[in-house]
Amino acid sequence: EPEVTQTPSHQVTQMGQEVILRCVPISNHLYFYWYRQILGQKVEFLVSFYNNEISEKSEIFDDQFSVERPDGSNFTLKIRSTKLEDSAMYFCASSEMGTSGTYEQYFGPGTRLTVT
Amino acid sequence: QKEVEQNSGPLSVPEGAIASLNCTYSDRGSQSFFWYRQYSGKSPELIMFIYSNGDKEDGRFTAQLNKASQYVSLLIRDSQPSDSATYLCAVILLNNDMRFGAGTRLTVKP
Numbered sequence: 575e576p577e578v579t580q581t582p583s584h585q586v587t588q589m590g591q592e593v594i595l596r597c598v599p600i601s602n603h604l605y606f607y608w609y610r611q612i613l614g615q616k617v618e619f620l621v622s623f624y625n626n627e628i629s630e631k632s633e634i635f636d637d638q639f640s641v642e643r644p645d646g647s648n649f650t651l652k653i654r655s656t657k658l659e660d661s662a663m664y665f666c667a668s669s670e671m672g673t674s675g676t677y678e679q680y681f682g683p684g685t686r687l688t689v690t
Numbered sequence: 691q692k693e694v695e696q697n698s699g700p701l702s703v704p705e706g707a708i709a710s711l712n713c714t715y716s717d718r719g720s721q722s723f724f725w726y727r728q729y730s731g732k733s734p735e736l737i738m739f740i741y742s743n744g745d746k747e748d749g750r751f752t753a754q755l756n757k758a759s760q761y762v763s764l765l766i767r768d769s770q771p772s773d774s775a776t777y778l779c780a781v782i783l784l785n786n787d788m789r790f791g792a793g794t795r796l797t798v799k800p
Contacts, residue, residue, distance in 0.1 A: 607788070617734060617778065617790040630787045665733050677722045677782050681733040 576600045578682035580666050586688045587656055595651045595685045597666030606649045607667040607679060608641065610634070617665070623649065624671075656689045663687075693717060694781050696791035704799050709766040711794050713779030716760070722782035723755055723762045727775045728793065734778055738764060769798040 579598045587593050599606050608620040622629040623641055640652045649668075653660055663686050667679040695714050703709045711725075722741050726734035740746045740753040740762065752765040762781075766773055776793040783789060 609790075616792040617780075619787050619789060622787060630785055632787075663733075677786075677788075678724065678736055678739050679780075679788060680736060681726075684733045 576602075578666055578668055578680055580664075580682035580685050582685060583683065584686045584688070586690065589658060589689055590655050593653050593656055593687065595653075595664050595666075595687070597649045597651075597682055598647050599649055599666065599668030600670070600680060601647070603668035603670045603680075605629070605669045605671050605679075606641075606643070607669075608651045609665045609667065609681075610662040611665065611684075612662045620651070653687075656687075658689050661687055661689045692791075693783070693789045694779055694791035696777075696779050696794050698792055699795040700797055701794055702797045702799060703769050705769060705771060707769050707798075709769045709773065709796055709798070711764040711766075711777050711779075711796065713762045713764075713781075713791055714760055715762070715779075715781045717781065717783045718757075718760060719784040720760075720781045723753070724780040724782075724788070725751075725753060725762075725764045726778040726780060726790075728778055729775045734790075766796075769796075771798050771800050774798050
């Protein structure tokens, strides 16, 4: 069964450093998403991406964040200058928005980002 | 008003009982509703989706949607200890973004 994959599973970085989190969505999916979950809190939407551009973004997704689809398979989230409060689990998800209008999003296993 | 509200629990039921999880949402234009299960330290796993008013059954799970009341629920029949997890209600808003509730923690006691 196809699945969303993410690398690395755990990333430790120092405050102020740049990090890139990587995701490979399910191959026939057209919409891609990033979410974050701070420990003990709810899953929060960051950004959605379709047709090589950002579709929607939340207030969390400020100028420090960017997303890219550098090739036909990868989808990345970059945080330019990490802060302590960026420590969280980051989930990538993808969905197939076909003519049937299916919206189900499937999540990857997540990348735990720890900023020290 | 929060976009998606759930009772945080914990909800505790004995093995074999029916677990009932509830969710309300504020965006009246929402059309798509999802239940995810999340085990501690893991990612959300899609278990049910419902788009039309009424009931939708899949094995031991039944999702119920009432758009007039802006209410969606999940029933788990014959609850098993392996069902112990946090259940997340998610709603697609008019702008096509998905919003999650805070989740209800369910414990099924043997």
